[in-house]
Every structure is written in structure tokens, then in C-alpha cells.
Amino acid sequence: MNETATQSAWDLFLTSLGPIAQGAVTGTIPLALASFAIGLSLALGLALMRLSRRRWVSGIARVYISIIRGTPLLVQLFVIFYGLPSLGILIDPWPSAVVAFSLNVGGYAAEVIRAAILSVPKGQWEAAYMIGMSHRRALTRIILPQAARVSVPPLSNTFISLVKDTSLASLILVTELFRQAQEVAAFSQEFMLLYLEAALVYWVICLALSSVQSILEKRLDRYVAH
Amino acid sequence: MSPTDQPVPDALLRVRGLRKNFGTNRVLESIDLTVGRGQVLALIGPSGSGKTTILRCLNGLELADGGTIDVGGEVSVSFDPPPTKKQLTALRDRSAMVFQHYNLFPHKTVLENVLEGPVVVQRRPKAEVTAEAIALLERVGLGDKTDSYPFELSGGQQQRVGIVRALALRPQLLLFDEPTSSLDPELVGDVLRLIKELAVEGWSMVIVTHELEFAREVATEVAFVDGGTVVEHGDPKQVLREPKEERTRQFLHRLLFPF
Numbered sequence: 510m511n512e513t514a515t516q517s518a519w520d521l522f523l524t525s526l527g528p529i530a531q532g533a534v535t536g537t538i539p540l541a542l543a544s545f546a547i548g549l550s551l552a553l554g555l556a557l558m559r560l561s562r563r564r565w566v567s568g569i570a571r572v573y574i575s576i577i578r579g580t581p582l583l584v585q586l587f588v589i590f591y592g593l594p595s596l597g598i599l600i601d602p603w604p605s606a607v608v609a610f611s612l613n614v615g616g617y618a619a620e621v622i623r624a625a626i627l628s629v630p631k632g633q634w635e636a637a638y639m640i641g642m643s644h645r646r647a648l649t650r651i652i653l654p655q656a657a658r659v660s661v662p663p664l665s666n667t668f669i670s671l672v673k674d675t676s677l678a679s680l681i682l683v684t685e686l687f688r689q690a691q692e693v694a695a696f697s698q699e700f701m702l703l704y705l706e707a708a709l710v711y712w713v714i715c716l717a718l719s720s721v722q723s724i725l726e727k728r729l730d731r732y733v734a735h
Numbered sequence: 736m737s738p739t740d741q742p743v744p745d746a747l748l749r750v751r752g753l754r755k756n757f758g759t760n761r762v763l764e765s766i767d768l769t770v771g772r773g774q775v776l777a778l779i780g781p782s783g784s785g786k787t788t789i790l791r792c793l794n795g796l797e798l799a800d801g802g803t804i805d806v807g808g809e810v811s812v813s814f815d816p817p818p819t820k821k822q823l824t825a826l827r828d829r830s831a832m833v834f835q836h837y838n839l840f841p842h843k844t845v846l847e848n849v850l851e852g853p854v855v856v857q858r859r860p861k862a863e864v865t866a867e868a869i870a871l872l873e874r875v876g877l878g879d880k881t882d883s884y885p886f887e888l889s890g891g892q893q894q895r896v897g898i899v900r901a902l903a904l905r906p907q908l909l910l911f912d913e914p915t916s917s918l919d920p921e922l923v924g925d926v927l928r929l930i931k932e933l934a935v936e937g938w939s940m941v942i943v944t945h946e947l948e949f950a951r952e953v954a955t956e957v958a959f960v961d962g963g964t965v966v967e968h969g970d971p972k973q974v975l976r977e978p979k980e981e982r983t984r985q986f987l988h989r990l991l992f993p994f
Contacts, residue, residue, distance in 0.1 A: 635796050636838035640852030640904060641828055650855065654842045732842050732884040 518702055525693040525703060529686055529710055536685025538714070541672045543607050548614025548671075549664075555619035556626060557648075570619065577616025583677050585609050590681040606678040614671055621663045625656035658729040665722040669715050676711075686710060746808075747772045747939045748793070748908055753802035753814075755788055755963075762788050764963040766802065770908070770956070773937040777944055777954035777971065781986060785963040786943045790910050793941065795827040806830070807907050830908040831901035835916050837893040839885040845872065845896050846881040852904045864903065871899045875929055891922030898929060909933065911942040927953075947990060951975050959983045 558570035577585070590605040600608065629652050637647035679688035687707050694703035746769050753766035763785045770776045778786040791797035793804060801815040806829040812818045818826075839848050849868040853859045872878055875895040877888075885893055894914060901909055911930065915923040927946065931953045934940060944950055950957055951971045958968035959978070967980040978984050 630838075632834060632836055632838035633840065636834065636840065638796060638827070639794055639832045639834075640900070641824070641856040646856070650851070651840055658842070733886060 518699070521693075521697055521699055521702060522706055525690070525697075525706060526710075528689040528693060529707060532684060532686040532689030533710055533714065536678070536683060536688070537672065537675050540603070540606055540610065540675045540678060540683070540685060541668070544610030544614055544675075545668050545671055547607065547611035549618055551611060551615030552618035552622050555615060556622035559619065559623050560626060574616045574619055577613055582609070582613050582674055583680070585613060586677055586681060602678070602681050602683045605681055606675070606683050610671060610675065610678075613674075614667060618664060618667050621660050621667065622656065625660035625663075626652060628659050629655045658733070661722065661726050661729060665718065665725075669718055672714055672718065673711055676707075745772050746770065747774070747806065748941070749803075749805040750789075750793070751803045751805075753789065753792060753804065754800045755785075755792060755797060756800055762963050763792070763799070766960075766963075766965060768941075768958065768965065768968075770939055770941060772939055774955045775934045775940045775942065775953055777942045777950035777957045778960055779944065779947065779950060779957060779986075780960035780966075784960045786960040787912055789960070790832070790912050790941060790943055793826075793908070794830050794832045794910055795823045796832075798823075829906060830910050831904040831906035832910040832912060833894070833897045833901050833914050835913040837885070837890070837897045837917070839893055839896055839900070841885050844882050844884055845877065845888070848885070848896055849900050849903045852900065857904070868899070868903055871902055872896075875899055876925075889922060890918045891925050894918065894926050895929060898926075898933075902933075907939065909938050909940040911940060911944070913943050913945065915944070915946060945990070947975055947987070959986065961986065 555570045555573060558566050559574070561567045561570075586606065586609040589600065589609045590602065593600060633651055633655065634647055637651040642650070675685055676687035678685055679691060682688075690703045690707035694700045697703070748768065748770040750766055750768040753763055753768075754761075755763040766785075766789055768776065768789070778789060780786050788797055792799045798817065799814040803811060803813040804826060805811040806826065810822075810825045810829055812822045812826045840851065843851065846865070846868060849872065850861070850864055853864040853868075854861050869878070869881060872881055875898065877892060877895060877899075880888060880892065880896075885896070888896065894917075898914075914930065915926050918926060923946070927949050930940075930942070931949075934953050942950070942954070954971045956968060957971040957974040959966045959974060959980070959982070961982050967974055967978060967983045974983065975987065978987060
């Protein structure tokens with residue numbers, strides 16, 4: 510590569526950084542945040558259902574989790590965006606993506622949360638009951654705060670995976686990081702450069718998330734012996 | 736406690752015909768116990784004899800299959816058919832338990848551990864309860880530990896917090912489940928001394944313990960539990976020094992001469 514080619518590649522890198530960053534800020538990041546928030550609430554519900562003594566309740570959650578974990582995310586996304594219209598249900602790209610990612614995160618995070626709840630010693634439930642707490646209050650005030658600490662590392666993994674998985678939304682026409690990169694690539698024919706650039710931006714986002722994770726872990730670890 | 740046919744004046748706790756199975760395994764046959772106000776009942780017996788299960792039934796942590804538990808003449812719960820949630824809550828509210836493994840809430844400070852029950856559950860005024868809790872913590876020598884987390888405390892300190900947490904609930908009956916069994920030997924004394932002080936002050940208690948010397952000194956009654964029944968009970972000196980039953984004799988012998 511001669512000097513002018515290097516120069517023009519660098520220029521293209523810089524000019525395309527604008528749209529790619531914009532895709533990240535307006536697409537990837539809000540998509541991941543919204544899906545994670547909704548998915549996490551869903552996951553908590555599913556985890557509690559899984560722990561229910563009523564068999565049909567835990568059965569429903571079990572089947573749901575099995576389907577989500579047993580089918581590709583891309584297929585789930587396509588069923589919602591391209592499949593549902595044939596049933597007369599038309600959802601725009603953005604909400605379709607949020608629905609698909611939320612349902613997906615819900616399935617995965619449910620198992621994480623369930624395991625975290627089960628990791629809290631039985632004596633904690635007993636002490637909570639002993640001081641007069643109801644099941645619900647014991648759960649929210651005593652058990653879940655302790656489960657939260659345990660579940661930060663695995664849930665961070667889930668979130669980081671989600672951030673990267675949002676690139677699949679480019680296939681249902683959502684303007685996010687990767688779609689922006691694709692458009693510049695198609696226009697400039699510099700595929701290698703643009704896709705590496707997209708990869709770099711994903712990596713930077715994930716690095717930032719990892720540091721958030723360690724801050725969170727430190728905060729939640731303040732009551733644990735080291 | 737006294738024989739069931741002799742009514743105890745001013746009985747606080749009356750247990751009659753308490754039964755409990757775990758699956759097909761019969762853990763409690765038919766337990767009769769009575770504890771008078773200000774009395775201390777020590778339950779002794781081999782592990783797996785059912786003594787801890789008795790205690791857990793008293794606090795509703797275990798649901799008995801039959802029999803009745805009566806506290807203070809105000810709450811009377813029978814277990815066949817199973818009691819309602821409300822009855823069980825009423826029963827649990829009468830007593831507070833100190834656990835073998837302390838079971839402090841690790842994500843809360845010492846003070847928060849003590850306040851959780853009175854403030855969050857009983858909805859008593861926070862300022863009043865806080866003052867009371869701090870006084871209790873000072874009394875047990877933990878006045879400077881209010882803002883510590885449980886992991887920063889020794890086992891003996893944690894158990895004293897466990898005792899304060901129970902006291903702060905203002906129960907009528909204190910339940911101790913092998914309160915010193917998890918402690919290093921040199922820390923046992925502090926906790927036993929505290930329990931003895933509480934007994935002297937007039938707290939009514941049921942204590943599951945292996946500390947025979949302590950039982951002899953502090954308890955007003957000792958019951959030897961084996962195979963899910965009360966084999967023998969009565970005055971601590973009599974039961975521990977001159978047991979009438981062969982099984983009691985064997986058990987005491989094993990404890991006194993372990994090898």
C-alpha cells in the first residue's frame with residue numbers, strides 16, 4: 510500500500526467513524542439497554558416460576574427457556590419480523606428487535622438468576638422467616654440482594670453477548686452500528702477496513718462494559734470477606 | 736417443664752402430642768413439653784434425636800403433622816388439620832430463634848441486622864428501635880461494631896449479634912439451637928455467659944445444647960430427647976446426675992467419656 514492509499518484509507522476510517530458511532534449511539538446501545546432491562550425483568554419472573562412448587566408453573570418456564578435456548582437468535586428475530594406479518598401482526602424493525610432480544614435475554618438470564626437464588630444458603634430464608642418476614646419480603650429484602658452479587662459476572666456476560674448480538678438487527682433493517690458500517694462498505698468497496706472498524710467499535714464498547722462490571726462487583730463485594 | 740399431668744402455674748409454652756414425619760421417617764413421636772414463665776428448658780440428646788426439630792416447630796420453620804402448641808395462653812395452634820398461615824404467623828411472632836450458624840444477613844451491617852425485624856416487619860418507630868438496639872449491642876460488648884458487616888466479626892461476636900437480633904423482636908420465648916456448636920472453644924464462654932445473664936433476667940427459653948455443665952447450671956428443667964420422644968425430663972441435677980432411664984445414662988456416659 511503506498512502513501513496516498515494509506516492516507517485515503519485513514520481518511521475513510523475517520524469519516525466513517527461518524528456514521529458508525531452514530532449507529533452505536535442511536536442503535537446498538539439503546540437497543541441493548543432496552544432489551545436487557547426488559548429481558549431481565551422477564552428473567553426474574555421466569556426464575557421465580559422455575560422455583561415454584563406448582564409443577565405447571567415451573568413447567569411453563571422450563572419449556573419457554575428450553576425453546577429460547579434451543580433455537581438460534583437469528584431465527585427468533587426472523588420469526589418476529591418476517592414471520593408474524595403472515596399472521597397479520599406487523600411490527601416495525603426497532604420494536605421487533607427489542608422484542609426478540611428481550612425474549613432471548615429473558616430465557617438465558619432466567620437460569621442465571623435461578624442459580625443465584627439457589628446459591629443463597631437456606632439459613633437466610635429461615636432467619637428472614639424467623640424475624641417475621643413473608644416469603645415475598647424475604648425474597649426482596651434478604652435473598653435477591655445476595656443473589657444479585659452472585660449473578661453480576663454471569664449477567665455481565667449475557668449483556669456483553671447481547672451488545673454483539675444486536676448486530677443481527679441489521680438483517681431486519683434496524684439502523685445500528687453494523688448496518689452503518691455495511692452501508693459505507695458497500696459504497697466505498699472497502700470491506701476489510703469497514704468491517705474491522707465495526708469490530709473495533711464493538712470491542713471498545715465491550716471494554717467499557719467490562720470496567721463497569723468490575724466497578725459493580727467491587728461495590729457489591731463490600732460485605733464479603735476477601 | 737413438668738410432667739403433663741401436673742399443671743404448671745403460669746405456663747408460657749405448652750406443647751401437646753407434637754408429631755412430625757419427614758416422608759416415612761418419624762422424627763417426632765408425640766412430644767409433650769411445658770415451659771413456665773421465666774423458666775429455661777434445656778433439650779439434650781444425640782444428634783438426629785429430634786430436639787432441633789422441636790425447636791423449629793415452635794418457630795414454625797418446620798410444620799408439625801399433629802399436636803398443639805400453645806404460647807402465653809393467647810396463641811394456640813393445632814397441626815392436624817394444618818394451621819392457617821395467619822395462625823402460623825401468630826405462633827412465630829411469639830418466639831425468636833438463635834441459630835447454630837448465626838444466619839446473620841451478610842449484606843446488612845450489625846445494626847441493620849438487628850433493626851430489620853422490629854422496623855421493617857413490626858413497623859415500630861425507627862428512632863426508638865435504634866436506641867434500643869444500640870443499647871443492646873453495647874450491653875453485649877459490640878457497641879463499636881454497629882456499622883461492621885458480619886464477615887468482619889468473629890464467630891462469638893456474630894452469635895452475640897444473633898442473640899441481640901432475637902431480643903430486639905421482643906419475643907415471649909427465646910429459642911436457642913445449639914448456640915455454641917459452631918464456635919471455637921475459646922469463644923464459647925462469652926456466649927454462654929450472655930445466655931445465662933438473660934436467663935437470670937427472667938427470659939423464658941428453650942435451649943438445644945450439648946453443654947451439659949451449662950444446662951445443669953442455667954436450666955430449670957432438662958429434657959432428654961431420643962428417637963423422637965422425651966425419654967426423661969425433670970430437675971437438671973436429677974436428670975444429669977442420677978438419670979432414671981438407661982438410655983439417658985448411656986447418652987451422658989458417651990458425652991462424659993467420649994473415648
